[in-house]
Amino acid sequence: MTEKKAIIETGWNFDNSYARLPESFFSRFNPTPVRSPKLIILNDPLATSLGLNVQALQSNDGVADLAGNQIPEGALPLAQAYAGHQFGHFNLLGDGRALLLGEQITPLGERVDIQLKGAGKTPYSRRGDGRAALGPMLREYIISEAMYALGIATTRSLAVVSTGELVIRETNLPGAILTRVAASHLRVGTFQFVSNWGTEEDLRALADYTLQRHFPEVDADVNRYLFLLQEVIKRQAVLIAKWQLVGFIHGVMNTDNMAISGETIDYGPCAFMDAYDPATVFSSIDIHGRYAYGNQPPIAAWNLARFAETLLPLLHDNKEQAIELAQDAISDFSALYHRNWLKGMRAKLGIFNEELQDESLIEGLLSMMQKYGADYTNTFRALTFDKPEDTVLVGTTEFDQWHDLWQARLGRQQEPKDSSHQLMRSSNPALIPRNHRVEDALEAAVQQGDYSVMERLLAVLSNPFAHTPEQSEYATLPAQSTCAYRTFCGT
Numbered sequence: 112m113t114e115k116k117a118i119i120e121t122g123w124n125f126d127n128s129y130a131r132l133p134e135s136f137f138s139r140f141n142p143t144p145v146r147s148p149k150l151i152i153l154n155d156p157l158a159t160s161l162g163l164n165v166q167a168l169q170s171n172d173g174v175a176d177l178a179g180n181q182i183p184e185g186a187l188p189l190a191q192a193y194a195g196h197q198f199g200h201f202n203l204l205g206d207g208r209a210l211l212l213g214e215q216i217t218p219l220g221e222r223v224d225i226q227l228k229g230a231g232k233t234p235y236s237r238r239g240d241g242r243a244a245l246g247p248m249l250r251e252y253i254i255s256e257a258m259y260a261l262g263i264a265t266t267r268s269l270a271v272v273s274t275g276e277l278v279i280r281e282t283n284l285p286g287a288i289l290t291r292v293a294a295s296h297l298r299v300g301t302f303q304f305v306s307n308w309g310t311e312e313d314l315r316a317l318a319d320y321t322l323q324r325h326f327p328e329v330d331a332d333v334n335r336y337l338f339l340l341q342e343v344i345k346r347q348a349v350l351i352a353k354w355q356l357v358g359f360i361h362g363v364m365n366t367d368n369m370a371i372s373g374e375t376i377d378y379g380p381c382a383f384m385d386a387y388d389p390a391t392v393f394s395s396i397d398i399h400g401r402y403a404y405g406n407q408p409p410i411a412a413w414n415l416a417r418f419a420e421t422l423l424p425l426l427h428d429n430k431e432q433a434i435e436l437a438q439d440a441i442s443d444f445s446a447l448y449h450r451n452w453l454k455g456m457r458a459k460l461g462i463f464n465e466e467l468q469d470e471s472l473i474e475g476l477l478s479m480m481q482k483y484g485a486d487y488t489n490t491f492r493a494l495t496f497d498k499p500e501d502t503v504l505v506g507t508t509e510f511d512q513w514h515d516l517w518q519a520r521l522g523r524q525q526e527p528k529d530s531s532h533q534l535m536r537s538s539n540p541a542l543i544p545r546n547h548r549v550e551d552a553l554e555a556a557v558q559q560g561d562y563s564v565m566e567r568l569l570a571v572l573s574n575p576f577a578h579t580p581e582q583s584e585y586a587t588l589p590a591q592s593t594c595a596y597r598t599f600c601g602t
């Protein structure tokens with residue numbers, strides 16, 4: 112007689128606070144089942160930290176949950192409504208291919224959104240098919256997890272399942288669904304939606320919900336909506352500085368792709384910069400360079416101004432005073448951003464204390480990197496390990512002079528050389544997800560069904576400050592220049 116196997120609980124522990132908001136904020140909608148779901152990758156440590164059972168998620172039942180083929184107990188799937196300025200143009204959007212299953216309450220009592228991206232049509236799909244292709248979903252998995260390991264606030268990736276169905280793009284591509292984990296999916300665009308199409312009461316409900324979810328520390332005696340604006344600005348100032356410091360280019364910083372939580376969201380056409388150049392753009396659709404590397408800080412400020420506009424009715428009864436409060440808050444962004452960036456740059460150069468000339472020292476290095484087309488990440492690695500021969504800057508008199516200035520600067524602080532070195536090691540990643548490496552991993556996965564290249568890449572990216580020999584090997588630049596590298600979004 113065979114013993115009946117004990118059923119392993121998956122560990123879903125859903126609450127559905129978003130579903131309790133006004134009905135116009137979302138549409139209750141179920142995922143569309145897919146033909147033959149197969150688990151491609153599962154993030155075991157993330158699953159465990161969410162209180163989920165890895166074995167159960169790997170079972171047929173678990174995969175059915177991750178594919179949208181069945182609805183886990185306690186989930187209440189819905190598509191969130193939002194609007195957004197896309198390349199400056201305002202549109203009504205909403206989750207056209209994503210569905211929120213609910214909020215998982217983790218064993219530590221944290222609340223995170225569990226969302227299926229690519230789960231089928233929703234009322235906001237417009238002319239889209241509601242689906243996603245395997246390549247871009249694996250790409251989002253790799254880069255979001257690399258960002259997390261780099262210490263940058265981001266949505267996480269729990270799993271990718273292939274659907275056994277094709278999606279029609281320029282060619283037919285294998286379809287997939289990504290399970291995304293986020294502090295929330297509240298976007299600047301969510302506020303824009305409610306501000307444009309909702310009542311003031313709706314707006315207050317959304318703002319109060321956001322405060323409760325992300326900023327519960329708000330004091331009773333302050334202007335709570337001004338506090339919300341200021342805190343969101345602070346988080347974005349930290350986030351964008353971190354992007355700039357690692358050379359991350361988001362690629363599509365529309366207001367619907369800016370999360371109120373301060374997490375990086377939507378890894379569509381993003382990529383990491385190789386040679387330092389503020390004009391770097393990867394997205395094939397960004398023909399005017401609106402979202403170029405060097406434009407990211409001002410674009411963030413622009414998006415935050417759109418956020419501030421939505422809050423005007425809540426900031427003050429008097430419109431002029433509301434505008435003044437909003438403008439003051441927004442004008443703080445660039446100083447806040449700059450402070451974070453400067454702090455990070457000092458750390459990248461092993462500098463602990465502050466000197467007025469630090470900025471010109473940093474600018475001196477960056478302009479040399481730009482002039483000689485030096486690789487951004489590898490130049491900082493070369494400085495960290497005192498191997499200037501590893502950067503193309505070596506041999507130029509400019510660099511020798513700059514190096515002397517930098518060494519003299521390090522000499523003017525109390526901390527010993529070794530502490531500077533440690534600071535640099537922990538501030539300069541050994542490697543970033545290089546475009547050619549990511550492409551190689553995706554090609555092996557999608558074309559040959561060989562996931563080993565991706566798994567190795569994920570392993571080395573998971574500890575970017577370890578500076579192991581294997582990482583050095585991954586840090587090599589592509590044989591050919593990647594100047595022509597272009598990413599595509601919306602697939």
Ligand SMILES: Nc1ncnc2c1ncn2[C@@H]1O[C@H](COP(=O)(O)OP(=O)(O)OP(=O)(O)O)[C@@H](O)[C@H]1O
Nearest residue numbers: 204205206207208209236239240241242377379601
């Ligand atoms: N295949 C598709 N079918 C339906 N809607 C889509 C599709 N692709 C994109 N959209 C919608 O178009 C809008 C803009 O797309 P964008 O590329 O910013 O988002 P995304 O990558 O789908 O999702 P997210 O921002 O949630 O990561 C969003 O409202 C999105 O839901």
Ligand SMILES: [Mg+2]
Nearest residue numbers: 367368376377
């Ligand atoms: Mg998006």
